[in-house]
Structures are given as C-alpha cells and as structure tokens.
Amino acid sequence: MTTIVKINCADRTGIVSRLSSLLSELGCNILESSQFFQPDTGTKREDGTGQFFMRLDCSTAGVKLADLQDSLDRFRDEFSANVLIASSQQIVPTILMVSKFDHCLQDILYRVQTETLPIKIVAAVSNHPDARATIERLGIPFHLWPVTKENKSEQEAKLDELVVRTGAELIVLARYMQILSDEFSSKYFGKIINIHHSFLPAFKGAKPYHKAWDRGVKHIGATAHYVTPDLDEGPIIEQGTERVNHACDPDELVSRGRDIESRVLSRAIKLHAEERVFVNGSRTVVFEQ
Structure with missing residues (x-):
C-alpha cells in the first residue's frame, strides 16, 4: 500500500527531520519526496511567502491508518501545519x-x-x-x-x-x-x-x-x-x-x-x-x- 502525505507550514528548522522520524518510527518507507521553500519577499500582501511545502509517497504496508493519523496529528500540532493523507490509488x-x-x-x-x-x-x-x-x-x-x-x-x-x-x-x-x-x-x-x-x-x-x-x-x-x-x-x-x-x-x-x-x-x-x-x-x- 502506498500513501501520499502532503504538508505545508511556516518554514522553520527541523520540519523534514521530525516528519521523517515520525514516519520511520511507524515503519513507513519514503519512496518519493518533493519539497519547496517559498522565501519571504518582505511584501505585506498574502502571497504565500515564508511557507514550506512537502509531498511524500510512502510505503505503508502493515501500518495502521489510525497510527499514521495519530503521528501526523502530533506533527500538525507541533508545527501548526496543514496535513493531508491520501491513498496513491485514489480515484x-x-x-x-x-x-x-x-x-x-x-x-x-x-x-x-x-x-x-x-x-x-x-x-x-x-x-x-x-x-x-x-x-x-x-x-x-x-x-x-x-x-x-x-x-x-x-x-x-x-x-x-x-x-x-x-x-x-x-x-x-x-x-x-x-x-x-x-x-x-x-x-x-x-x-x-x-x-x-x-x-x-x-x-x-x-x-x-x-x-x-x-x-x-x-x-x-x-x-x-x-x-x-x-x-x-x-x-x-x-x-x-x-x-x-x-x-x-x-x-x-x-x-x-x-x-x-x-x-x-x-x-x-x-x-x-x-x-x-x-x-x-x-x-x-x-x-x-
């Protein structure tokens, strides 16, 4: 089973490390990882700057969805992040x-x-x-x-x-x-x-x-x-x-x-x-x- 994890939050040190550790502790294997940081331009409009974005494809065979959700809820609370979990086979x-x-x-x-x-x-x-x-x-x-x-x-x-x-x-x-x-x-x-x-x-x-x-x-x-x-x-x-x-x-x-x-x-x-x-x-x- 392959699961997609999407997160975005204000950029700070330790985001990737913390997320990777949580997934590793559950036995998830990261198959594909993409990330991007939008530098702060100093503008005053809502332009999405200062944000970090990450999308992961993870092998979650043998991992309970409830456990994955619980770990990502903790990540969400710690980093004030938006988190989405989806099946890579979703239609x-x-x-x-x-x-x-x-x-x-x-x-x-x-x-x-x-x-x-x-x-x-x-x-x-x-x-x-x-x-x-x-x-x-x-x-x-x-x-x-x-x-x-x-x-x-x-x-x-x-x-x-x-x-x-x-x-x-x-x-x-x-x-x-x-x-x-x-x-x-x-x-x-x-x-x-x-x-x-x-x-x-x-x-x-x-x-x-x-x-x-x-x-x-x-x-x-x-x-x-x-x-x-x-x-x-x-x-x-x-x-x-x-x-x-x-x-x-x-x-x-x-x-x-x-x-x-x-x-x-x-x-x-x-x-x-x-x-x-x-x-x-x-x-x-x-x-x-």
Whole structure:
C-alpha cells in the first residue's frame, strides 16, 4: 500500500527531520519526496511567502491508518501545519461541465476509459444538449440545465445539490461557457478547474484565436487554473504553448489551440488528482512526477 502525505507550514528548522522520524518510527518507507521553500519577499500582501511545502509517497504496508493519523496529528500540532493523507490509488469523483465545444470532454473521457486519468466521472452538466449522446453512451448521468439571467441562481443551486449527492470532490469546466457565481466559486475554491484559451489571459471573450491572428502572435497556448471570483485569474496549475507562424490562418489556430487545451486540462486534472498541487496565495506549487 502506498500513501501520499502532503504538508505545508511556516518554514522553520527541523520540519523534514521530525516528519521523517515520525514516519520511520511507524515503519513507513519514503519512496518519493518533493519539497519547496517559498522565501519571504518582505511584501505585506498574502502571497504565500515564508511557507514550506512537502509531498511524500510512502510505503505503508502493515501500518495502521489510525497510527499514521495519530503521528501526523502530533506533527500538525507541533508545527501548526496543514496535513493531508491520501491513498496513491485514489480515484477522485468528478463532475464534468461542458457547453458546445467537446474536444476537452472527449479527451478526458478517453483518458478515463484507458485508466490514465485517476478520476471517476459521477455526472456531467451542460447548458446545451450537444454532448448528451456522448455522455449517456458511457452510462454517465447527464443533466441538461440551460442557463439564463432569470434562472442562473436556480441552476447553480441544482449544481450545489449535485455535488453533495454524488460526493464529487472535483468540478472540471471542460469548455463550459458560463460564469459561476462568486459565492459558488468561493465555496468550492481549490476544487474547480477551468481551461482558458490562452497561454496567459491576453485574449479574453469571443473568438480568441481570431484576435490572436489579428495580432500576429507567434505562440498560442492554454492555461488550466483553479476558479476564483476573479474571472480567469485563479492560481495556475498547468500551461502549454505551440509555436505558429504567419502562414497559419484563424482556423488552423483554432485546431491547434483545441489540441493544446485538451492536453493542458487533462494534465492539470492528473496533477490535482495525484495531490501534486498546493495553492500558495495567488500561485501554486506543483510537484511534477
């Protein structure tokens, strides 16, 4: 059995030594270790500085979970740390949300079917019927909830109820073209991943690739981030780019862009599901495999 241990706390002497000793006393064998210290920049804003982050993969065969929890509780109290324990075999229950463009959806479905993405899709939600056949073919519950100014709050309340009923621990906006409310975004902060059709949020709104073509860009890309009340400004998990040139028309940019979006979103989901992401103020710390 392999267990993931994630900790973060204010940096001080002895963190790694103490944690390693506690795990060793239980008979845990550390298989993979990643750590990072964010130096204090001296700024007055909440920027996550002065923090220490660590992720461990441990062999816990023969170790009682209660004993592991008790030892890590003592570590938490001693260092005022945030501590998370998870199975490295965990499959994260996930709700997918999509509108008309289904390239990200199709990529996620394929990776789930081939067991290369450690999530279980417990439901899909859309404001359009386009993806219904694709979803229901796989036996996944499909919810068609059109959104208008008049019913936005009502539909979001349904989504909130769906999260609770299905036990979903992650919501993925796979090109879902509706803005979630500030209240919903705040309630599920760190549990909603969105894909933005730009390396950085430079071309917002409709037809971003046409705008990029008008500007003669030389790189296109995509950004996967956690959703916050600030539209497309949440902590970035993963990004990807591809070089283009003057010979690419807008349709070519759209085609290449969709491919990048799919790859980046699936990569972000995998990093999140494997507990490799720490939110650090407005940024993230990501321990890649």
